[in-house]
Amino acid sequence: MSEIHFREMASKSWLNFLTFLCGSAIGFVLCSQLFSILLGEQGDTQPDILHNDPHARHADDNGQNHLEGQMNFNADSSQHKDENTDIAENLYQKVKILCWVMTGPQNLEKKAKHVKATWAQRCNKVLFMSSEEDKDFPAVGLKTREGRDQLYWKTIKAFQYVHDHYLEDADWFMKADDDTYVILENLRWLLSKYNPEEPIYFGRRFKPYVKQGYMSGGAGYVLSKEALKRFVDAFKTDKCTHSSSIEDLALGRCMEIINVEAGDSRDTIGKETFHPFVPEHHLIRGYLPRTFWYWNYNYYPPVEGPGCCSDLAVSFHYVDPTTMYELEYLVYHLRPYGYLYRYQPALPENIRKEVSRDYKKEDPKVK
Amino acid sequence: MLSESSSFLKGMMLGSIFCALITMLGHIRIGHGDRRHQHKHHHLQAPNKEDILKISQDERMELSKSFRVYCIILVKPKDVSLWAAVRETWTKHCDKAEFFSSENVKVFESINMETDDMWLMMRKAYKYAFDKYRDQYNWFFLARPTMFAIMENLKYFLLKKDPSQPFYLGHTIKSGDLEYVSVEGGIVLSIESMKRLNSLLGIPEKCPEQGGMIWKISEDKQLAVCLKYAGVFAENAEDSEGKDVFNTKSVGLFIKEAMSNHPNLVVEGCCSDMAVTFNGLTPNQMHVMMYGVYRLRAFGHIFHDALVFLPPNGSDN
Numbered sequence: 001m002s003e004i005h006f007r008e009m010a011s012k013s014w015l016n017f018l019t020f021l022c023g024s025a026i027g028f029v030l031c032s033q034l035f036s037i038l039l040g041e042q043g044d045t046q047p048d049i050l051h052n053d054p055h056a057r058h059a060d061d062n063g064q065n066h067l068e069g070q071m072n073f074n075a076d077s078s079q080h081k082d083e084n085t086d087i088a089e090n091l092y093q094k095v096k097i098l099c100w101v102m103t104g105p106q107n108l109e110k111k112a113k114h115v116k117a118t119w120a121q122r123c124n125k126v127l128f129m130s131s132e133e134d135k136d137f138p139a140v141g142l143k144t145r146e147g148r149d150q151l152y153w154k155t156i157k158a159f160q161y162v163h164d165h166y167l168e169d170a171d172w173f174m175k176a177d178d179d180t181y182v183i184l185e186n187l188r189w190l191l192s193k194y195n196p197e198e199p200i201y202f203g204r205r206f207k208p209y210v211k212q213g214y215m216s217g218g219a220g221y222v223l224s225k226e227a228l229k230r231f232v233d234a235f236k237t238d239k240c241t242h243s244s245s246i247e248d249l250a251l252g253r254c255m256e257i258i259n260v261e262a263g264d265s266r267d268t269i270g271k272e273t274f275h276p277f278v279p280e281h282h283l284i285r286g287y288l289p290r291t292f293w294y295w296n297y298n299y300y301p302p303v304e305g306p307g308c309c310s311d312l313a314v315s316f317h318y319v320d321p322t323t324m325y326e327l328e329y330l331v332y333h334l335r336p337y338g339y340l341y342r343y344q345p346a347l348p349e350n351i352r353k354e355v356s357r358d359y360k361k362e363d364p365k366v367k
Numbered sequence: 368m369l370s371e372s373s374s375f376l377k378g379m380m381l382g383s384i385f386c387a388l389i390t391m392l393g394h395i396r397i398g399h400g401d402r403r404h405q406h407k408h409h410h411l412q413a414p415n416k417e418d419i420l421k422i423s424q425d426e427r428m429e430l431s432k433s434f435r436v437y438c439i440i441l442v443k444p445k446d447v448s449l450w451a452a453v454r455e456t457w458t459k460h461c462d463k464a465e466f467f468s469s470e471n472v473k474v475f476e477s478i479n480m481e482t483d484d485m486w487l488m489m490r491k492a493y494k495y496a497f498d499k500y501r502d503q504y505n506w507f508f509l510a511r512p513t514m515f516a517i518m519e520n521l522k523y524f525l526l527k528k529d530p531s532q533p534f535y536l537g538h539t540i541k542s543g544d545l546e547y548v549s550v551e552g553g554i555v556l557s558i559e560s561m562k563r564l565n566s567l568l569g570i571p572e573k574c575p576e577q578g579g580m581i582w583k584i585s586e587d588k589q590l591a592v593c594l595k596y597a598g599v600f601a602e603n604a605e606d607s608e609g610k611d612v613f614n615t616k617s618v619g620l621f622i623k624e625a626m627s628n629h630p631n632l633v634v635e636g637c638c639s640d641m642a643v644t645f646n647g648l649t650p651n652q653m654h655v656m657m658y659g660v661y662r663l664r665a666f667g668h669i670f671h672d673a674l675v676f677l678p679p680n681g682s683d684n
Contacts (some may be wrong), residue, residue, distance in 0.1 A: 012370070015371060016370055016371060016374040017374070019371045019372075019374050019375040019378065020374040020375065020377060020378035020381075021378060022375060022378060023374070023375040023376060023377065023378025023379040023380075023381075023382060024378035024379065024381045024382035024385070025378075025382060026378075026379055026382065027378065027379035027380060027381065027382025027383040027384075027385075027386070028382035028383065028385060028386045029382075029386075030379075030382075030383065031382065031383040031386035031387055031390075032386050032390070082670050082671050082672060083668060083669070083670055084668075084669040084670070084671065085667065085668055085669075086667075086669075087666070087667035087668075087669065088665065088666065088667030088668055089667075090667070091666075091667055117631075117633070118634075183665055184665075185665040185666045185667050185668070186665060186666050188666070188667075189666040189667070279655050279658055279659065279663075280651055280652075280654075280655050283651075283654050283655055283658055284651050284654060284655075287651075306654075306657075306658065306662075306683055309658065309662075309663075311662040311663060311664060312664070312666050313663055321626070322619060322622050322623055322626065325622045325625070325626070325633045325634050325637070326618055326619060326622050327659075328634045329618060329622070329634050329637055329638065330618070330656075330659035330660065330663060331659075331663055331664060331665055332634075332665060332668075333634060333638075333640045334517075334618075334638070334639075334640055334642055334659075334660060335640065335660070335664070335670070336517050336519040336520060336660055336661055336676070337519045337520050337522070337523035337641060337670075337672055337674060337676075338427075338431060338519055338522075338523065338672040338673070338674035338675050338676045339519050339661065339676045339678070340675060340676065340677055340678065341661070341662065341664070341678070342662075342678050342683070343662070345666075
């Protein structure tokens with residue numbers, strides 16, 4: 001009888017033991033879940049308290065743990081306070097540029113909008129040229145159709161419109177696409193050496209088909225006032241033909257006929273300033289395959305790698321909206337503090353005289 | 368029946384107590400040094416704008432040379448293409464840069480840490496750097512090869528900071544009680560922090576080689592725990608507008624986020640003008656950043672800076 005009792009007891013305590021183990025396992029798991037929720041990673045904490053208050057971030061510690069002083073420096077309360085834009089402003093007045101951007105109704109919101117938000121504001125005057133008028137954007141209606149084969153016709157009409165309405169408002173007239181990024185200050189520096197009454201135009205010079213070369217459409221090109229006058233006149237007098245499906249080539253042919261010089265847009269050490277692609281395509285050796293058309297088109301010896309591009313680059317092409325803003329950030333915002341750039345080009349002679357007059361009033365140690 | 372349920376309950380209680388104990392122990396190890404040491408930071412006043420104009424070029428150069436930054440880049444064989452890009456680009460602007468790798472890699476010069484574990488690599492690298500260069504450099508910057516760093520902006524950021532104070536700077540993250548500098552944004556230590564860190568590296572109770580009790584803790588957290596024992600606390604680095612200067616993402620990613628979050632203020636809302644680091648770059652993007660930061664600019668914008676940095680030798684940017 002005691003045996004049976006014993007066995008009963010044994011099985012009972014075995015069952016008890018099992019339930020005990022189950023309980024402890026469940027308890028452990030529940031508890032660890034609870035703790036992981038309570039003490040979970042809070043991720044990045046952006047200090048949302050004013051940074052001028054040295055004790056704000058540690059308000060919940062006891063007094064012993066406060067960091068005295070704070071992180072932010074007072075050297076300049078705003079990034080651009082140390083910035084002197086006198087020369088850029090001076091050039092803005094001296095070298096007036098009207099920009100017109102080739103776009104279309106489908107691309108106003110997709111592409112042209114980002115041009116408007118970035119570099120377009122730095123033109124002395126900017127116009128967005130579309131086949132249809134858009135009063136809100138605003139965009140000029142050229143009353144053409146859309147499409148690649150219409151590009152030259154749109155170009156002719158656009159330059160005509162600019163000539164008829166804004167000829168006296170600018171010295172130079174730039175054409176760009178809605179996926180071109182332009183650095184206006186560098187364009188002004190380039191053009192400041194030239195007289196807008198001369199018949200000349202600048203861009204990324206290509207060599208085939210036209211003896212003096214022609215300028216790539218996508219990289220943008222800029223006509224002097226005299227060049228614009230002659231171009232518009234050429235269609236009235238039938239010196240140039242209206243029909244062509246290759247805009248930049250046709251324009252280049254016309255320029256040669258009307259004796260407008262194809263200028264050399266390279267900087268003072270021979271580096272290209274207008275670029276038919278984004279920086280990455282030019283800077284990375286081997287990015288553009290050797291068989292690519294580009295290598296045979298360039299008027300001057302083409303360079304890949306860091307030598308491809310001037311520090312004072314004027315334009316890049318095939319720039320998507322994200323890259324527009326990235327370039328805007330890299331050119332106008334991010335900079336290496338105190339850095340003396342390797343390439344320090346001289347100010348154009350006429351500007352230098354004016355600027356030194358202004359600077360004599362300031363600290364003579366400032367160069 | 369009753370006895371079973373009671374033993375179940377007893378089991379649950381014991382399980383939870385056991386679990387709580389383990390978690391507490393884990394956290395005590397992390398939070399232990401909290402109230403031990405006083406930490407005071409002495410901030411040097413940066414020269415203000417008028418004073419800057421009065422300082423001569425020579426004096427500015429002297430001031431600029433007083434910041435000596437040693438760069439530690441932790442690499443593994445799989446990082447080879449990034450390693451090459453980093454070696455050719457921004458590290459040339461460090462006063463000295465050395466690569467610490469898990470194993471020897473042909474053609475690439477590096478200091479072999481002979482371990483695959485990131486925390487062990489980090490410890491050994493810091494020890495090596497301190498033992499060899501304690502007298503030559505006053506700031507130590509640790510990075511991964513996916514990062515792009517602008518040394519000039521780092522030095523500008525350090526302008527008011529005395530390296531004989533215990534600084535531990537970067538992009539901070541809070542994890543429970545612990546605030547640590549994320550390795551993804553780069554870690555900056557002053558010589559004083561290096562000294563304190565190195566005095567603890569030999570003490571396994573404070574600075575163990577195997578940190579977590581049950582699961583592995585990331586190397587940047589382990590560093591923070593170790594430094595906390597020495598009274599060195601993480602500080603988030605920001606510019607005068609409160610924007611992070613050490614970034615764990617690339618410019619492109621910031622721009623994409625800005626375009627969807629605040630499309631009317633994309634560039635202004637993006638990143639600091641004085642950013643020091645970006646992360647998540649491809650080798651090609653490193654070269655584009657070098658051009659975009661150190662060369663491409665708009666003519667006619669001039670800055671009156673308190674510091675002067677010359678382009679380094681052996682580089683054409």
